[in-house]
Amino acid sequence: MLDATRTHTSVLIIGSGPAGYTAGVYAARAMLAPILVQGIQPGGQLTITTDVENWPGDESVEGPDLMIRMEAHAAQTGCDMIADIVTDLDFKTYPYTATLGSGKTLTANSIILATGAQARWLGLPSEEFFKGFGVSACATCDGFFYRGQDVMVVGGGNTAVEEALFLTNFASSVTLVHRGDSLRAERILQNRLFANPKIKVLWSSEIVEIMGTTAPRGVETVRVLDNAAVVTSDIAVKGVFIAIGHKPASELVAGKIETHSGGYVRVEPGTTRTAIPGVFAAGDLTDHVYRQAVTSAGMGCMAALDAERFLASQRAMAAEKPAVEDYV
Incomplete structure (x- = not known):
């Protein structure tokens, strides 16, 4: 010292x-x-x-x-x-x-x-609880851990689309949650995303809670609010990647x-x-x-x-x- x-x-x-x-x-x-x-x-x-x-x-x-x-x-x-x-x-x-x-x-x-x-985070208490245990801000760092699993990505810009595409190399499925009704990402990236059969987009939606186990700690389900229909649904995923910048x-x-x-x-x-x-x-x-x-x-x-x-x-x-x- x-x-x-x-x-x-x-x-x-x-x-x-x-x-x-x-x-x-x-x-x-x-x-x-x-x-x-x-x-x-x-x-x-x-x-x-x-x-x-x-x-x-x-x-x-x-x-x-x-x-x-x-x-x-x-x-x-x-x-x-x-x-x-x-x-x-x-x-x-x-x-x-x-x-x-x-x-x-x-x-x-x-x-x-x-x-x-x-990383910019959503600010949810459940997000904070599961950071490092199913919630990540870096697909390049942590995507490898979700081989054969269902995962979710939050965001609508280049980073979110790139991470969703990257995760298809490992995950069984990728759900992209975006609060808008159109993506901000470059058109070429959007085309790749929409053409990928592993990726599903939830429009005008946002995460309201992340749920899972506590011992050991791990993500099991994400509650998503559809702002257009004003309904929530629970989606089973093992990993959540926050890509909002x-x-x-x-x-x-x-x-x-x-x-x-x-x-x-x-x-x-x-x-x-x-x-x-x-x-x-x-x-x-x-x-x-x-x-x-x-x-x-x-x-x-x-x-x-x-x-x-x-x-x-x-x-x-x-x-x-x-x-x-x-x-x-």
Whole structure:
């Protein structure tokens, strides 16, 4: 853990998911003595998942266990951790300044933003109860578990249609529940969806309750309200995939860094560089396409390497700057 007297770092990492911890490993190995602020949910979204079967090198690993291992790896390599949140960032003066929830301030020569994103949820108590036990926001992550099962997808945009189509590779049937009477997805995706015999669409409908077993916890039935007919029906499914969008955790830099697509931090293509020199973004905070743990980890690596190169260029420029006496 961080020395309480330390107030400056070459690399400040904000966020502790796969992107943040991987950045910590690489920055520490580069002897940059990084400081990582873990945030309100140390470990990120993987801490609310169960089995992870698409992490290279692990046939199956519990999400929280994987994040504990990543944290330990970053710490062992030499990344200092702070169990706190960043409440404000000042990019107006250099080195940059971060204010923490505890009141402590840190200055940094470079900053890696890795605050992630959160899936948008329906807000039902039963949905919360079954998260990780039949309710998911990632078909790519969890679809494999529903081989030969009936599943449900909620949403009407590109993500919902793509997830429904993806799930047909495993599930016996897919029911798409959409509160509107037409889809927002691209026409080509709609055509594929309507042509797939495994997919059924429930129009003008919404989930009102998710029901199942408690020991062991698991989804069995979903109660759906048909808003047009004003009737409810219970549909037997084993998995429910919420696909109504993601919200990047970019509130900290709102109005300070350019964003796009609903709040994702914009970076220079092929890099993690933002428009502010020495400030980098990695993981789900900037990635609105893939949103996978392994791609987030890869971007964390990229951010640390980008920060290392930035700092090296700063040192080189400082070394080349003539001393005052050279002008006298």
